[in-house]
Amino acid sequence: MTQLIVIGAGLTGLMAAHTAAQAGLQVRIIAKGMGANHWHAGTVDVLGYHPRDSRQPVRRPLESRDVLVAEQPGHPYARVSPEEMQAGLEAFTRLAQEAGLPHRGSDEPGRNLLLPSPVGAARPAFLAPEAQLAGELGRDEPMLIVGFQGLRDFYPQLVAENLGKQGVTARAAFLPLSLVTRERDRNHVQLAKLLDEPERVAGLGRALRGLVKPGERVGLPAILGFQRHREVLASLVEQVGAPIFEIPTLPPSVPGIRLHTALARRLEALGVRIETGMEVLGFHGEDGRVLWVETETAARPLKHRAERFLLATGGVLGGGFQSDHTGRIWEGIFHLPLTLPQERSRWFRPRFLDPAGQPVFQGGVPVNGNFQPVDPASGQPVFANLWAAGNTLAHADPIHERSLEGVAIVTGVAAVKAMVGDRAPANS
Amino acid sequence: MHTISWHSVELTLDECIKCNICTSYCPVAEVTDLFAGPKYSGPQAQRFRENGQPHSPDHSVDYCSGCRVCNDVCPTGVRIAEINAKARAQMVAEHGIPLRNRLLGRNELLGKAGSFAPHLANLALHNPVSRVLAEKVVGIAREAPLPRWSTEGTFSAWMKRTRHRRLRSDKKVVYFHGCATQYYEPFIGQAAVMVLEQNGYEVLVPPQNCCGLPMLSNGEFDAAERYHRGNVARLAGFGLAGYPIVGTSTSCTLTLKEEAPELLDKEDPGSQALKQATWDIFEWLRELHAEGQLSTDFRPLSPDEERLVLPYHAPCQYRAHRIGKPALEILSLIPGLDLRESHARCCGIAGTYGYKAEKYPVAMDVGRELFDFVAAQSGAEITACDSETCRWQLEHGTHLPSRHPIEFLAAAYGRYDLERRRAVE
Numbered sequence: 085m086t087q088l089i090v091i092g093a094g095l096t097g098l099m100a101a102h103t104a105a106q107a108g109l110q111v112r113i114i115a116k117g118m119g120a121n122h123w124h125a126g127t128v129d130v131l132g133y134h135p136r137d138s139r140q141p142v143r144r145p146l147e148s149r150d151v152l153v154a155e156q157p158g159h160p161y162a163r164v165s166p167e168e169m170q171a172g173l174e175a176f177t178r179l180a181q182e183a184g185l186p187h188r189g190s191d192e193p194g195r196n197l198l199l200p201s202p203v204g205a206a207r208p209a210f211l212a213p214e215a216q217l218a219g220e221l222g223r224d225e226p227m228l229i230v231g232f233q234g235l236r237d238f239y240p241q242l243v244a245e246n247l248g249k250q251g252v253t254a255r256a257a258f259l260p261l262s263l264v265t266r267e268r269d270r271n272h273v274q275l276a277k278l279l280d281e282p283e284r285v286a287g288l289g290r291a292l293r294g295l296v297k298p299g300e301r302v303g304l305p306a307i308l309g310f311q312r313h314r315e316v317l318a319s320l321v322e323q324v325g326a327p328i329f330e331i332p333t334l335p336p337s338v339p340g341i342r343l344h345t346a347l348a349r350r351l352e353a354l355g356v357r358i359e360t361g362m363e364v365l366g367f368h369g370e371d372g373r374v375l376w377v378e379t380e381t382a383a384r385p386l387k388h389r390a391e392r393f394l395l396a397t398g399g400v401l402g403g404g405f406q407s408d409h410t411g412r413i414w415e416g417i418f419h420l421p422l423t424l425p426q427e428r429s430r431w432f433r434p435r436f437l438d439p440a441g442q443p444v445f446q447g448g449v450p451v452n453g454n455f456q457p458v459d460p461a462s463g464q465p466v467f468a469n470l471w472a473a474g475n476t477l478a479h480a481d482p483i484h485e486r487s488l489e490g491v492a493i494v495t496g497v498a499a500v501k502a503m504v505g506d507r508a509p510a511n512s
Numbered sequence: 513m514h515t516i517s518w519h520s521v522e523l524t525l526d527e528c529i530k531c532n533i534c535t536s537y538c539p540v541a542e543v544t545d546l547f548a549g550p551k552y553s554g555p556q557a558q559r560f561r562e563n564g565q566p567h568s569p570d571h572s573v574d575y576c577s578g579c580r581v582c583n584d585v586c587p588t589g590v591r592i593a594e595i596n597a598k599a600r601a602q603m604v605a606e607h608g609i610p611l612r613n614r615l616l617g618r619n620e621l622l623g624k625a626g627s628f629a630p631h632l633a634n635l636a637l638h639n640p641v642s643r644v645l646a647e648k649v650v651g652i653a654r655e656a657p658l659p660r661w662s663t664e665g666t667f668s669a670w671m672k673r674t675r676h677r678r679l680r681s682d683k684k685v686v687y688f689h690g691c692a693t694q695y696y697e698p699f700i701g702q703a704a705v706m707v708l709e710q711n712g713y714e715v716l717v718p719p720q721n722c723c724g725l726p727m728l729s730n731g732e733f734d735a736a737e738r739y740h741r742g743n744v745a746r747l748a749g750f751g752l753a754g755y756p757i758v759g760t761s762t763s764c765t766l767t768l769k770e771e772a773p774e775l776l777d778k779e780d781p782g783s784q785a786l787k788q789a790t791w792d793i794f795e796w797l798r799e800l801h802a803e804g805q806l807s808t809d810f811r812p813l814s815p816d817e818e819r820l821v822l823p824y825h826a827p828c829q830y831r832a833h834r835i836g837k838p839a840l841e842i843l844s845l846i847p848g849l850d851l852r853e854s855h856a857r858c859c860g861i862a863g864t865y866g867y868k869a870e871k872y873p874v875a876m877d878v879g880r881e882l883f884d885f886v887a888a889q890s891g892a893e894i895t896a897c898d899s900e901t902c903r904w905q906l907e908h909g910t911h912l913p914s915r916h917p918i919e920f921l922a923a924a925y926g927r928y929d930l931e932r933r934r935a936v937e
């Protein structure tokens with residue numbers, strides 16, 4: 085029988101399954117659709133803003149973690165020790181490397197990078213794919229931001245202007261989209277795939293060489309190749325003779341999809357099956373254990389039996405929770421207790437960008453020190469063989485804190501380690 | 513005229529969060545700008561199709577192949593492909609059906625007609641002159657991989673001929689052969705019978721007709737409904753009596769399970785009984801295996817010690833069954849088989865899509881991903897895929913023979929000749 089079923093194919097699910105496979109468990113992932121990686125910038129944000137002081141980005145997230153967990157003892161980061169946090173991030177870095185998509189952090193170890201967002205704001209990130217590193221705002225070279233005429237959702241003037249306001253020297257230029265394609269209305273992912281073809285890269289390289297001034301670095305929308313991304317980047321750098329970096333675009337996000345695809349292929353090579361299009365509708369529990377979950381099919385529910393289950397379906401945004409018009413919110417599969425407000429009027433604060441964040445994004449499934457969902461009244465695990473990780477967990481506000489990937493990776497790894505008894509439980 | 517109801521799909525429409533993940537994975541939108549892509553043609557255009565709007569706003573939806581990659585990747589569960597199928601039906605209701613689509617929809621009629629004189633029919637259809645004519649006059653692409661009629665009689669005829677050899681048992685299962693097995697590839701049915709009998713089941717093949725899918729996918733809902741009613745009348749009783757109905761054609765079984773009842777809004781007990789009783793054959797064998805009942809008396813498929821490299825492509829319909837890849841799971845039990853799983857999104861053919869002259873180039877561009885995958889598997893001299901039209905397309909695109917997984921399984925039981933494609937009894 086399958087030893088572990090992970091529900092959810094986002095970063096949490098992938099990291100959890102990888103950890104389990106390495107521990108020798110026979111593991112399978114089932115998911116309703118593609119994970120939230122597809123919306124993300126492809127970076128690993130561990131802690132970008134301190135929830136109490138959201139004006140200044142956090143400089144050293146692993147150190148700020150201590151302050152955060154002192155203030156918020158229920159935070160998922162409080163369930164792991166600093167060493168475990170470090171180890172989880174290293175596990176990711178190794179996996180990404182093996183998957184052919186290396187990620188690195190700042191040259192100054194332990195520091196957040198500051199990278200340009202799609203509108204030129206500063207975006208703190210702890211680890212970034214190679215292609216984004218030269219966008220670090222702290223570097224000296226002036227920037228040339230290049231867009232394509234007719235490409236939606238990327239406006240180089242806007243990016244350059246906003247960067248300028250933050251003291252970064254940046255100018256903007258346009259190239260014709262016909263360098264990449266003559267077809268109409270292509271989205272970023274389709275363009276990235278077209279750039280896998282060397283002739284197109286050569287054409288783009290020539291055009292860029294004509295634009296760039298000595299000493300500049302070049303920022304482009306993140307469409308520099310898909311399967312052959314690293315070759316495409318290397319070839320452009322060589323042709324243009326300047327540092328080149330990608331700026332992630334609005335969803336669908338090429339760096340996010342590249343990361344998902346690379347990790348998924350790597351996991352499959354390690355024998356982990358990933359099945360999408362499988363929506364879990366129910367489960368069967370007996371004597372405090374989950375015996376199987378059932379997914380919807382064209383004819384009849386399909387049972388998936390396993391010794392253990394790990395819930396990695398995400399929170400309100402990821403699709404792990406359901407709600408109705410009255411404001412009732414529930415966890416969609418096991419109906420686990422949630423710490424979320426059950427009245428619509430309490431989901432949001434009056435101000436859209438309230439510095440304290442929005443309550444509806446801060447609640448989730450409460451767990452014990454071993455990442456087992458608990459009944460808040462008794463503190464006892466709801467099911468003996470059920471674990472939860474990632475943004476399903478209560479007491480984090482990943483959007484506000486910019487901790488989405490950090491929470492996913494660190495808790496995904498730690499939950500499986502707790503499951504297989506490979507860790508000393510952190511004080512909870 | 514069948515009225516097009518949006519009842520079951522409109523419920524998912526509001527789930528769309530406009531993330532465009534579907535557009536990023538749609539294999540058709542990737543290779544042509546003649547199709548606006550799943551988000552625009554599906555949930556977006558749908559807003560303008562509801563509530564008695566006089567015209568369908570987006571005709572490019574005709575380029576949707578129905579592969580359902582979009583449904584599979586959508587994080588919120590929007591039934592995009594079904595929205596598109598209904599939109600095509602609405603276009604048919606508005607503009608009528610081209611003769612070509614009518615022809616392609618009449619799989620069963622064509623099958624029957626050709627079977628009277630298969631040699632002649634093959635000659636008549638497969639010579640270059642008639643292929644050029646077919647393209648010019650009706651718009652069926654001249655290069656597209658059309659099947660050949662079986663020259664050894666239909667599958668039913670074989671069942672009749674071998675009546676005295678068929679297993680009698682208390683354990684019975686109904687086999688749904690579909691048009692392709694009946695008229696073009698009776699050996700697929702033979703392999704299925706061999707596998708089922710090996711596991712101690714008597715195989716019943718009651719009268720049945722075309723599942724109606726070719727008509728559904730060309731938007732001819734009226735005709736499809738007549739076919740579906742016929743199958744309910746003939747088969748639902750077996751379901752109610754507790755017999756599983758298994759099929760080797762992933763598209764026929766899908767139609768009986770879901771396509772027909774859902775697109776035609778069939779909620780009658782007969783349609784529901786048929787739906788509940790229908791299984792893809794490997795889905796059913798996987799259950800058997802889970803219960804420890806599947807015979808695993810396999811012999812290796814290659815004569816020497818060498819492993820047989822087998823690229824396997826799961827057809828798009830499995831995505832719609834939402835049962836994973838059961839054929840892959842069962843084939844992996846066969847010793848000495850080096851299975852290589854394809855992650856290509858679609859072979860391109862998508863039922864009758866790739867037969868249409870204007871869509872043939874799109875289909876071949878979509879299939880490139882799969883053809884390249886097969887070419888990259890060194891040592892591969894044969895491929896496997898569950899769906900008939902996909903196999904024909906695979907052979908067309910790779911120049912390698914392609915077989916149904918059930919043929920490999922029957923061969924591994926020593927009851928089928930993979931080379932000559934016939935039962936060994």
Ligand code: SF4
Nearest residue numbers: 528529531532534586
């Ligand atoms: S993937 Fe689903 S939610 Fe996203 S745009 Fe497409 S239909 Fe909408």
Ligand code: SF4
Nearest residue numbers: 538576577579580582
């Ligand atoms: S069914 Fe296939 S071709 Fe049609 S929109 Fe979806 S992904 Fe594209």
